[in-house]
């Protein structure tokens with residue numbers, strides 16, 4: 001199967017925060033899982049640089065916009081790596097290849113007659129980079145950003161979105177899983193049903209952006225050029241290769257609920273108008289709230305994910321983000337929660353299991369394990385887990401899959417307690433039993449490492465190395481009896497060493 005996944009491209013008007021890291025982490029977990037299944041994958045992320053707000057921030061700082069974006073983009077480029085995410089291409093919408101493709105794409109729609117000129121008069125929120133109606137406002141302010149929108153009157157080019165209402169409704173009817181979760185599908189569908197209005201796809205009087213090919217006095221509205229990144233990247237990510245042949249329309253978009261309409265309504269319509277197929281699927285996730293507040297710079301509680309990563313490591317932050325908030329829903333998190341999960345779940349449940357298992361093998365069997373009496377219960381549990389992981393990931397249920405893995409971790413911990421290898425070791429007559437228990441623990445922990453590797457990409461190879469096993473992460477290895485006779489297993493160093501809890505939110 002081919003699996004092409006995108007994150008939204010991030011605005012570069014400020015530095016990344018943990019909310020952005022959340023989307024990137026989730027995307028990386030999904031892609032790593034699909035690699036485990038042997039799928040041909042492509043993971044795209046990047047930055048949205050043509051926004052008015054980016055231009056304004058540069059102006060405020062007295063910088064040339066290109067110089068500004070070239071500098072700040074480095075922080076955004078560092079984000080995936082700091083959270084352990086491995087992308088295939090990082091797109092910047094200031095890339096020449098992107099500009100070229102956007103112009104071609106718009107020209108196609110223009111030639112098809114779905115773009116026309118008109119006068120736009122209305123309200124615009126620079127925070128959202130979105131036109132607003134009076135009904136969207138609360139006390140005259142944008143509810144997202146708490147700032148008054150600006151009144152804009154200019155001659156613009158408009159996209160005939162209204163002409164696509166029926167085709168979009170048909171699409172939603174034919175493909176009930178086009179947008180997930182279901183409540184987001186319903187939200188998008190009812191927005192379409194409520195009637196679609198044409199929208200402006202250009203801005204006059206701003207020199208920053210992709211020029212409209214037939215009228216260079218205007219630039220493309222940032223949301224339009226931004227959405228097109230998902231397609232443009234495929235045309236120049238690899239020299240001499242057009243990846244559209246392999247990955248379009250095998251594309252899945254991951255996005256936050258704040259940008260649902262653009263992705264679930266405008267984007268498929270633009271694609272249809274330009275003669276492209278619509279994406280395979282879109283998944284809309286919720287907000288990661290920190291101490292009940294939305295995380296964003298403008299609200300003053302921005303938390304630099306890099307700070308958390310420095311303290312706990314990328315794996316712990318990934319684990320916490322996906323475990324403490326049910327993926328797809330909004331969820332409240334806290335720094336205490338992160339610390340607690342680090343100590344209790346990663347340190348005790350998993351870390352100690354690995355330490356104890358390797359220490360007992362080293363101590364009681366000179367570092368050797370070999371298949372002994374097969375354990376039917378463990379074999380069945382691993383087969384079931386393998387199947388559940390596939391189903392959960394197909395439903396984008398990243399939190400559910402992690403809980404399934406943790407059930408196995410808990411089973412293994414109970415197994416240590418109930419079989420008490422330290423007792424068996426005292427009785428030579430029970431040597432076979434001890435061999436069997438130690439093998440089951442080693443093989444079970446190995447399977448946990450494979451299963452959890454999308455979430456803990458740094459830790460999983462360490463666990464496999466501690467057990468003398470190769471770093472082979474294929475999902476078929478979430479099974480019993482894979483560990484061959486192995487020598488040289490030594491007591492492993494702690495995987496999640498104790499850390500002091502940071503006292504204040506960074």
Ligand code: MSP
Nearest residue numbers: 008009010011019023048226227255256287288295
């Ligand atoms: N540039 C647009 C997206 C264009 S995609 C064609 C944009 N950028 S953004 O930087 O403001 O936000 C991008 C995404 O970051 C959001 O959709 C969401 O996925 C994610 N998040 C930002 N803050 C978040 C949280 N606090 N919680 C969860 N996700 C958050 O919108």
